[in-house]
Amino acid sequence: MISDPLILSIVLFGFMFLLLFAGLWIGFSLFAAGVFGMFIYDLNLPPVLSIWDKIGSLMANSMYNSLNSxxxxxxxxxxxxxxxxxxxxxxxxxxxxxxxxxxxxxxxxxxxxxxxxxxxxxxxxxxxxxxxxxxxxxxxxxxxxxxxxxxxxxxxxxxxxxxxxxxxxxxxxxxxxxxxxxxxxxxxxxxxxxxxxxxxxxxxxxxxxxxxxxxxxxxxxxxxxxxxxxxxxxxxxxxxxxxxxxxxxxxxxxxxxxxxxxxxxxxxxxxxxxxxxxxxxxxxxxxxxxxxxCMICFIIAGAGFLSQVVAFIGIARALSEFIVSLGLNAWMLILIVGFMYFLLGMILDGISIVVMTLPIVLPIVLEAGYHPLWFGIFLVIMVELSQITPPVGFSLFVIEGISGENITTILKATFPFFIIMASMVLILLLFPDVVFFLPSKKTVLFIFHCGVLL
Known part of the structure; x- marks a missing residue:
């Protein structure tokens, strides 16, 4: 049994890669990784409650929440x-x-x-x-x-x-x-x-x-x-x-x-x-x-289950708290936060990343002097990166399903565009005014709100 969430995240990440590159269906890989994570985590369950009861409960709850929309x-x-x-x-x-x-x-x-x-x-x-x-x-x-x-x-x-x-x-x-x-x-x-x-x-x-x-x-x-x-x-x-x-x-x-x-x-x-x-x-x-x-919904359901497992065993919270403990300056802090989102994007869907980490990360980022509007756009682009980050990149799996190409070919084709998106993150860091320029214009805000009202 493993109780350290950081070590657990490395083991879980390696297991998922092994399943995906072995050719197992993506949805099955996500569910299997979640079940594996529950088994290797020290749950300390009471004798009357088996691990399969807990897995079944989490799976049913996550699948319903993921697809009931x-x-x-x-x-x-x-x-x-x-x-x-x-x-x-x-x-x-x-x-x-x-x-x-x-x-x-x-x-x-x-x-x-x-x-x-x-x-x-x-x-x-x-x-x-x-x-x-x-x-x-x-x-x-x-x-x-x-x-x-x-x-x-x-x-x-x-x-x-x-x-x-x-x-x-x-x-x-x-x-x-x-x-x-x-x-x-x-x-x-x-x-x-x-x-x-x-x-x-x-x-x-x-x-x-x-x-x-x-x-x-x-x-x-x-x-x-x-x-x-x-x-x-x-x-x-x-x-x-x-x-x-x-x-x-x-x-x-x-x-x-x-x-x-x-x-x-x-x-x-x-x-x-x-x-x-x-x-x-x-x-x-x-x-x-x-x-x-069905292929996409199966992936969504699998990602939802894995997200709940990750939340249950505390991986996202552990990463966030670890970053806080480093006491970094503003530049290093945002780079480390970005790297954390990059890692989480490999095992979580975008919405789960935002919901699970924001309550912990946002106060730290604001205290470091970053504007919430700027950080919102930064976070959105990091979530975009997660869409083409293996192994849980939804866009990669969708393209695999509609093109018939194998995942290795798609990853190779996508890599330059991944680098371009990462470069956009650097542009935001170096030129934050690209975010603030339009929102600072009262005319633009007026036209936008008129459009929403219409």
């Missing part, structure tokens, strides 16, 4: 929408409409992942749904057109996490409530860092293509302005879908879940218009949507 119903709906669109001509039309405009930009259609993820993140509010929906539409189409597979996978994984910086952001809402920080200011404060991060992704793609032009198709096509305008008509179906889904949310008419249902109906309408609405297409879309949704 109305907002989670948006996830299978958006995935279903993506499956329908994948089997219609809309993905081809989307790329055909953008080819003339992006043909002269190094990277061409590889930038579509960054743009599409930014748009869908604002619709779904879910990193998993964004990654799954956009990935279903773009990955196969990029592969058919001869684009580099690794850049396509990596850009999807990196851009899929932008949902946490784009309102409505669940992480920002939770942080705002727990820290008593203005949620409106948090939303606005994340805009510039989000734009910078998306720009850095696109800049990396451009640099990679300039260094190796064989990563994209070598067709040299020139388009007149008239041809570009004509090609833009291909984007009308996509714009139609974006308007009916996004418009309802931002006008306050629909919730994200209702918007997802409308999106499914819109996808069916487009499928009928394009004459792709066959029984086989419908059956394939529904079957794959169920498989992908």
């Amino acid at each position: 109305w907002s989670l119903t948006a996830l299978p709906l958006f995935i279903f929408m993506g499956e329908i669109l994948f089997r219609t001509k809309i993905s081809t039309k989307l790329l055909n409409g953008l080819v003339p405009w992006l043909s002269s930009v190094p990277g061409k259609l590889l930038h579509i992942n960054v743009v599409a993820c930014s748009l869908f993140a604002a619709v779904s509010g879910s990193s998993a749904a964004t990654t799954a929906t956009v990935g279903k539409i773009t990955l196969e189409e990029l592969k058919k057109r001869g684009y580099d597979r690794q850049l396509a996978l990596g850009s999807l994984a990196g851009a899929g996490t932008l949902g946490f910086l784009i309102p409505p952001s669940l992480i920002m809402i939770i942080y705002g409530i727990l820290s008593d920080t203005s949620i409106g200011k948090l939303f606005i404060g994340g805009i510039i860092p989000g734009v910078i991060l998306a720009g850095m992704y696109s800049l990396f793609i451009i640099v990679r293509i300039l260094l190796n032009r064989n990563l994209v198709p070598q067709l040299k096509e020139k388009y007149t302005f008239t041809e570009k305008i004509k090609a833009s008509y291909e984007l009308i179906p996509v714009l139609f879908l974006i308007i009916i889904v996004l418009g309802g949310i931002y006008m306050g008419v629909t919730t994200p879940t209702e918007a997802a249902a409308i999106g499914v109906i819109g996808a069916f309408v487009l499928a009928a218009v394009f004459k792709n609405l066959s029984w086989e297409n419908f059956k394939s879309s529904l079957t794959n949507a169920v498989k992908t949704s």
